[in-house]
Amino acid sequence: MVYDGTGYGCDRSVWGGELLLLGDRGLSATRLGHLGVVRLPGADAGVRNPVRTAALAVLAAGEDWVGTPLDPALTDTEKRALPALLASGTSIVPTNSVGRLFDVVAALLGVRARVSYEAQAAVELEVAARRWHERPDPLPTQVPLSLPVVVSATTGLPSLDPDPLVRGLVAAVRDEVPTGLLAWSFHVALAAATTGLAAEQATARGVRTIGLSGGVFVNRLLVTLVRDALTDRGFEVLTHRLVPANDGGLSLGQVAVGARLLASRHGRS
Numbered sequence: 544m545v546y547d548g549t550g551y552g553c554d555r556s557v558w559g560g561e562l563l564l565l566g567d568r569g570l571s572a573t574r575l576g577h578l579g580v581v582r583l584p585g586a587d588a589g590v591r592n593p594v595r596t597a598a599l600a601v602l603a604a605g606e607d608w609v610g611t612p613l614d615p616a617l618t619d620t621e622k623r624a625l626p627a628l629l630a631s632g633t634s635i636v637p638t639n640s641v642g643r644l645f646d647v648v649a650a651l652l653g654v655r656a657r658v659s660y661e662a663q664a665a666v667e668l669e670v671a672a673r674r675w676h677e678r679p680d681p682l683p684t685q686v687p688l689s690l691p692v693v694v695s696a697t698t699g700l701p702s703l704d705p706d707p708l709v710r711g712l713v714a715a716v717r718d719e720v721p722t723g724l725l726a727w728s729f730h731v732a733l734a735a736a737t738t739g740l741a742a743e744q745a746t747a748r749g750v751r752t753i754g755l756s757g758g759v760f761v762n763r764l765l766v767t768l769v770r771d772a773l774t775d776r777g778f779e780v781l782t783h784r785l786v787p788a789n790d791g792g793l794s795l796g797q798v799a800v801g802a803r804l805l806a807s808r809h810g811r812s
Contacts, residue, residue, distance in 0.1 A: 546759035549641030559640030576701040593646035594656040604709040612653030651676035675723030688732035734768035758789035
């Protein structure tokens with residue numbers, strides 16, 4: 544599984560939530576599944592303003608932002624422009640990015656509407672979830688949230704649909720469910736969906752080793768939930784220890800693949 548923010552996909556779309564099958568000793572990768580569409584308004588401007596991405600996600604899921612933290616966080620200009628952008632598709636980049644999904648949830652829960660550094664919303668959402676999970680008093684039952692597997696109309700591959708998750712969070716926020724509980728429940732739901740998709744596709748192909756990489760897996764809470772669930776199903780799970788899961792590891796991986804390609808062209812293993 545490779546979960547990150549913004550990556551250039553093999554089909555020239557924006558990836559960031561991929562299930563890849565590695566082959567040819569790491570020199571090839573086949574896409575087996577991915578996260579469903581998360582719409583990014585205005586490219587980099589959307590990254591700096593998670594509230595805009597969240598507002599689009601809410602509208603795309605058939606909801607509105609009234610009664611949620613998005614309402615006071617959006618400017619009047621944004622409230623006028625975003626529905627029009629969604630209707631026309633203008634200035635919207637469709638992504639499969641789990642990093643952008645974290646932005647959506649963070650803004651929708653009122654954790655972070657606008658950011659001043661990379662991954663700020665995701666980091667603060669993890670902190671909110673972790674603080675709730677580590678509370679000394681007994682935890683309430685987690686809020687049931689889901690990202691069901693559907694067949695993507697664009698790729699024909701299994702994809703995790705974010706719309707039911709967004710609708711569930713909107714309803715819970717309006718019911719004044721505690722922010723920390725919703726942050727924790729989101730992590731649990733994403734981990735369960737990730738585990739289910741990875742395990743099903745790996746089992747169908749006789750694969751027993753699954754790696755977790757990409758900047759989103761710097762999130763230790765998510766890593767732990769997915770790793771433990773896959774281990775319980777009998778898989779060997781590879782996680783980062785010496786090399787970072789984010790861009791630093793990506794750079795090293797590119798060098799490693801490049802070196803192997805050069806070696807293979809010269810007949811060396």
